[in-house]
Amino acid sequence: MMNAQWNILVVDDEEITCESMAAWLREDGYSVDTASSGREGIEKARVKDYAIYFVDLKMPKGIDGIETMMEIKKIYPDASVVIITAYATVDTAISAMKEGALEYIVKPCNPQEISMLVGRIIKVKNLERENTILRQKLLGQYTFHDIISKNAKMMEIFSLVKEIASLRSTVLIQGESGTGKELVARAIHYSGDRTEKPFVAVSCAALAETLLESELFGHEKGAFTGAMSQKQGKFELADGGTILLDEIGDISPKLQLDLLRILQEKSFYRVGGSEELRVDVRVIAATHVDLLDAVQQGKFREDLFYRLNVINIHIPPLRARIEDIPLLTKGFIERLSHELGKNVSDISEGALKKLMEHPWPGNVRELENAIERAIVTCKERVLSENDFQFLNGGKKETRDRPALPAMKLEELEKEAIIAAIKRTEGNIKEAAVQLGIDRSTLYDKIKHYNIQR
């Protein structure tokens, strides 16, 4: 009765073989479909994945069993295909196995033989399914609001997030780029009592000062050129919920003062407005810079720092939690493989070792991008070391490139032109190609910079 969850496909051009085999397997509790040609079998496989494919080797009309199997394997590389034939020869057996058949049976065969074969395949399928469920459970155990980790420091953060989720206190999240500061901010919002209200994220580094001011506080009609109508700011939109001020370390002194007021008074004015607006917003600030250091250097207001730093969360960089790399990698493979419509389901030991040895300056985001890039180019089911060759290049490039001294753009251009001329031993045509400009432009620049050839 437990077998009903497994589907079996019988592909044979003889209707009686298909039907009698299907009837026999149904008595065992399997759900069985039949196909009278290789093409029909492939079409059925496109619609449904079968636990076992029984495929007749010789089907005179259309494609034969081996071709059918190869097509099915293109759809499901792990498909368990059993080739059936009435003509037992060593050659066909070897050929079938070489092409990826799981088994090869000669009809008619003893009922016991086929029972054992089916039982063996289904046992493996059951174990695989169990393994997938257990892995998902394990991953679930280490997953907290889309953040995957089993690192002790991260576990402390998860506990802290749960504890502070329903408080109104401001939170300062610090961590390098790509460590998942926004995910932690979202976890705080969605673990607390504001979950039904909006979560609004603003990247303070992305906008110029005036635009950011208008973005945060809104503006009145005619407040500045281009303000054609009144606009609500992010603080108003986040009323009752949470606002994440990402890259808070990058905001101007004026905005620091405005923010201080909203944190102290819980009120603000729209740009160009005279009406004082009051909102109930929980503020979470995030930054990759050391804010205390910025305070000491006089770049960030000390009073604002203390207002924001009521609860401090410091997310460790990925290199400090390498035990998370296998979990994160498997989680990314599962999600991205599905999103990208690829059949990649695992990673080799060698490739995983390589990932664990990589320094990941871009942290979890860089790891995710690397997995995505590897999945896109991967031709197999399992990601191998070769799929991550680009990591060597990237590492070499960042490590070997010397830091440039502070210089003007014009000086940099002049240096680049001199270097190109030197490299090409005065060949202007070649130097222009290397610089990506045309020859006449290069002549103009040589003249402009007064470069000696």
Added chain:
Amino acid sequence: MSRLYLLPVGTPEDEVLGGLEQRLQQRLTWEIIRQVPLPMPVTAFNAVRNQYEALHVMRAVADVIPADAVRVLAVTEEDLSIPMLTFVFGQAQLSGRIALMSLARLRQEFYGMTPHPEILMTRAWKEALHELGHTFGLVHCPTASCLMALANDIQHVDGKEDDFCGGCALLFKDALHTVERTEEKEK
């Protein structure tokens, strides 16, 4: 009262048919009707294997099913097979109306031994109820001693009890009631 037709295909031993008829009567409390024998369909014979194709025989049986038959148990003396397998003890339509069984491999003499009517009857009863069980939607049971366990050789058949295990008995009873209620409603 629901009707089960007992259909001889070819010339199965009369004593075995009589024994099955009696046991079915006790087990099902249905009306058991013995049908006129159906000649073994010639088209079902596979000369290379000297066996009859079970599916062809079942199709011939389907052609002679009386309209009021709730179930048909077809019994043949001939050895049955399907293209994929060297033999089958019987075959049935899962949740359908037809069950077919062969006495050939249930006989001691098939294995070079002295005929034994009692052993034959016990085996025939197990096979009859097993195939009928399939027509009531029961599939093979993982309990080795259960009548619904898959038997791939005669030792397996002998190793089984002559009745369902607790779980299969419940399923059989439920299915039987459902069929009986449906029958009553239709009448």
